[in-house]
Amino acid sequence: MALAESAASRDTGPVTNDLTPGVPRIGWFFDGDPTTPDTSTLLQDSGEQITLTVPWITNGAPGHYARWFHGPGVQFGDDLDRSRYSYEVPEQLMFRDVYGTVVLVGCRSAGMRDQMFSGFGQGVVRAQFAVLGAKSMKYDTINGLRSQLPGLSEWVGISSIERNYRSDEHGRLKAVDLHLESPMPVNLSRSMNLVLRPNYRVERSSATDTTEIRETVLVETRVKAARSWLDHLSAHNAVRDLLDVAAWSPFGYSSQWVLREDDPERDAAGGHRGDKWSSVRTYAVRSYEQRARQRFLFEFDDIGSEGFRRWARLRRHFARGLNALLSHFDHPRSALETGLIESSICFEALGYQLALDGGLGKSAARNESYRERVQRVLDEVPVTLRFDTDVWVKESADAYNGVKHANRDLPDVDLMLSTLRKNWLVVRLWIAGKIGVSPSVLQANMHWWVEG
Structure with a gap:
């Protein structure tokens, strides 16, 4: 009993069925095939990815799991046509240890190390999702x-x-x-x-x-x-x-x-x-980062469920432009020039689609200038902006062309930043109007983002 208590006191593993970054778990994994051997393994969350390390020893013959990691360029003499064994990591694997089960979904090979003469090797599996406590191999x-x-x-x-x-x-x-x-x-x-x-x-x-x-x-x-x-x-x-x-x-x-x-x-x-x-x-989704309390251009009460459904339709119909705009949030600390290009691509795509929706033919819509496309979006903004829109449209076009074309001078940094903020606000106001936010709400709240 004293020995057991001493060992428990030194245990640095998890106390529950959890995956804590930097805390490895040692257990066994199963691939759903009853003919393959049970193998001990290491499951861990590195803080950037979830991995399963699979060891093997060949003893003069290629191991079953080693075949998952060698790639299509390696030939095995005992299975030249690759019909007897599996040569890819299964989509799902189950890990089990004293704390419980974890089903790994979206598994892929992430590399290997193999000492040919010793017979020892190990491969690394990277998983998209780890489902804690799951007991089914159907979580795909x-x-x-x-x-x-x-x-x-x-x-x-x-x-x-x-x-x-x-x-x-x-x-x-x-x-x-x-x-x-x-x-x-x-x-x-x-x-x-x-x-x-x-x-x-x-x-x-x-x-x-x-x-x-x-x-x-x-x-x-x-x-x-x-x-x-x-x-x-x-x-x-x-x-x-x-x-x-x-x-x-x-x-x-x-x-x-x-x-x-x-x-x-x-x-x-x-x-x-x-x-x-x-x-x-x-790590397949954007994770939460703590931040100060937010201000909102509009709230859910301003649109309700019907407003959300309008947003879903808008998101699909103008996907090319809105995808470019929203990609900013996946790398919010990117260069100023990147944000400016993304917002300008958004205007290009929105304006082109608006031209088509308005009855313009594809050829005529394709030949419209950037300024004309920006103006199409601006014409549908439901509030009066607090800056000179004629000046902004010109500055937006000049900044876009200055960043895009190597034979032009880069715009002044302050001008690029001011233009980018206005680009963002105009698209947000356009979105808000399309999904049913009242102009009075927008007029009251938009000063938090662009002044004057």
Whole structure:
């Protein structure tokens, strides 16, 4: 017993089934093929990627797992036509140790090391998603996804906490009554059954003798027939992108949970206890970075669910231009020239599509100048701007051409920055008008981003 206690006290691994950056887990992995050997392995989150290290020893013959990593240029004498063995990392693998199971999804080879004469080697598998506690090898498609998007609650304005303050006869606060009850979900779209789900939890810590109440609004998709991760994430990213536009700041996911209906919670006897939302670790989505409280050009109440549906349609119809604009948030610290080019490409694409929508033929629309395309967008902005738009249109064109063409002088840095800010604001105001934000709201809020 003393020896066991001593070993436990030196344990530096996780205390629960989790993936903590820099904390490795040693266990066994399974590839779903009953004919392949069980193999010990190392699972870890490096802080940039999730990897599984697979060791082998050949003993004079090529090992089964070694074939996953050698690539198509290597020939094996015992399987010249590559029909007896697998030569690619399976899409899914299951890891298991004393803390539980982890299903790895989107697995790919990420390199290998092999000492030919010793027979020892190891390959590295990189996984897109790690589903903690999953016990099914079918997580390549999923029935549900929930995402926590910090900042969303503030923008949506929905709370699960009702507060009632009571004061004494001197007006001093005497008591606060809290009633916790989550409101009904807000339906955003029938596609993927996309909803905003208010949620709260109460946590009691005996270690710190504290009780914490945490509330949030989750983005949720859920479908009867399992769909790809991309289908679910595309729906969630539509919410995230609109939040980016409203605050003009990059938002990211702090937590995500996934559901497969054929992998439910079960009791000790194996009976069905209900849905199991398993925690997900991934670097395939934009992650959350803490920031100060945001200001919004508009809030969810200004557009409602119908406004979100308009946004989804707008996002699809003007995808080429809006993709260029929104790519800024995936590298928000990029060079000033990059942002200027992205915003100008956005104007090019928006103006071209608007010309087509207005009845102009493809040839005529293609021959319109950058200034004409910018003007088409500007004509649909629902408010009066607080700067000279004729001067801005010229400056935007000059700055774009100055950055794009090597035979022209680069514009002044201050002029580029001022122009870029105005470019961003004009597109945001155009988007807001298209999805139903009233001009009075925009007129009241737009001064936070461009003055004068």
